[in-house]
Amino acid sequence: MGLSKTEQFTEEEILIARFAKALGHPARIAILRVLLERKACICGDIVDELPLSQSTVSQHLKELKxxxxxxxxxxxxxxxxxxxxxxxxxxxxxxxxxxxxxxACGSSCC
Amino acid sequence: MGLSKTEQFTEEEILIARFAKALGHPARIAILRVLLERKACICGDIVDELPLSQSTVSQHLKELKxxxxxxxxxxxxxxxxxxxxxxxxxxxxxxxxxxxxxxACGSSCC
DNA sequence: ATTATTAATCGCAATTTTACGATAATAAAA
DNA sequence: TTTTATTATCGTAAAATTGCGATTAATAAT
Known part of the structure; x- marks a missing residue:
């Protein structure tokens, strides 16, 4: 169907998944790297650093936000x-x- | 368009994103938890532990794999x-x- | 006041994800 | 050999993601 039955899982599972999902795209990793690299935080120069259009970067920023x-x-x-x-x-x-x-399961799982 | 311009990013960015993406769903976090909990590894009892159908769980397992x-x-x-x-x-x-x-950027970013 | 700059949002299209039932495929059990 | 149990895969549908150009909104500059 497309949508998760989110309710069925624990709060923590949902939280972890949410963080991971936000990290689940190379562009967003790249954005975070720019933000991590320059200690002082940056604005839309991020757009210049990425091989994506302004609107697309804006959307990725939104998801991270x-x-x-x-x-x-x-x-x-x-x-x-x-x-x-x-x-x-x-x-x-x-x-x-x-x-x-x-x-590590010591001996032989699988 | 739907598909990432994966080529444009570094190998590491792609790798991290791939791992994160796999973790980006509560069901997959839940599956991993089952696997982590029981040191000895488990089979499709995972299905019983999750509020999803057998085929859906199988698909999540595939993605983790x-x-x-x-x-x-x-x-x-x-x-x-x-x-x-x-x-x-x-x-x-x-x-x-x-x-x-x-x-931590010490003073005042943002 | 008009013009540029910056960034968010809208609308659209292609693709992917999520989910399920139904159907295979495989191997153990009878 | 037929039946049963276990898991993967197929087909389908709904929804979300990814991406872009065009437009809007807001502020600064002229």
Whole structure:
């Protein structure tokens, strides 16, 4: 059908998936890299850094913003985007916990 | 158009995005949790644990498998799935590096 | 006041994802 | 050998994603 039966899963599963989904496109990783690289946060020079149109980049920014990973503040006629520290760390934490919960199964699974 | 201009991005950006995308659905997080929980790896009892049909779960398993995060070995008429240690750690590493590359921008970005 | 610059949004098209039932395919059990 | 259990795959439908050009909105510059 196309839409997830989101209700059926735990809050944490949904949260982790939401963060991961936001990271699930090369363009958005590239955007985040630009934002991470320049400590001072940047505006729409991001567009110049990416091989995509302005509208497409804007849409990717929107998705990152909706996941909470970044925020954008208006500064004159430009908009300044940057990592949202709190949410970034939350994503780091929740995904980190998931990854760390793996303990090599010693012998022979599969 | 629907498909990413994947070629335009770096290998690493594509790799990270691929891992993240595989994690980008609550059902797949739930599946991984089942796999992580039971150290010994499990087969299609996963289906029983999820609020989705057999075919849907099978498809999610396929996507996790294609991303390399899990593997499935045939055991009689059952199939035993488990985390792929190597790839799991690679995903942990690459995503970890991304998250850690954030250094709080001290003063006032945005 | 008019003109440029910047960024968001709208509308559209192609593709992908999500989901399911039904159908294969495979192997164990009877 | 026929039946049963397990899992993958096919076909289909709805919805979401990706992408772009064109338009709008808002601010700065002239």
């Amino acid at each position: 909706e996941a909470g990973l970044i925020q954008g503040d208006i500064d004159g006629k430009k908009v300044c985007y940057c990592i949202n520290e709190q949410v970034w760390k939350q994503a780091q934490e929740t995904l980190g916990v998931l990854f760390q919960s793996y303990t | 294609e991303a390399g995060l899990i593997q499935g070995d045939i055991d009689g008429k059952k199939v035993c799935y488990c985390i792929n240690e190597q790839v799991w750690k690679q995903a942990q590493e690459t995503l970890g590096v991304l998250f850690q590359s954030y250094t």
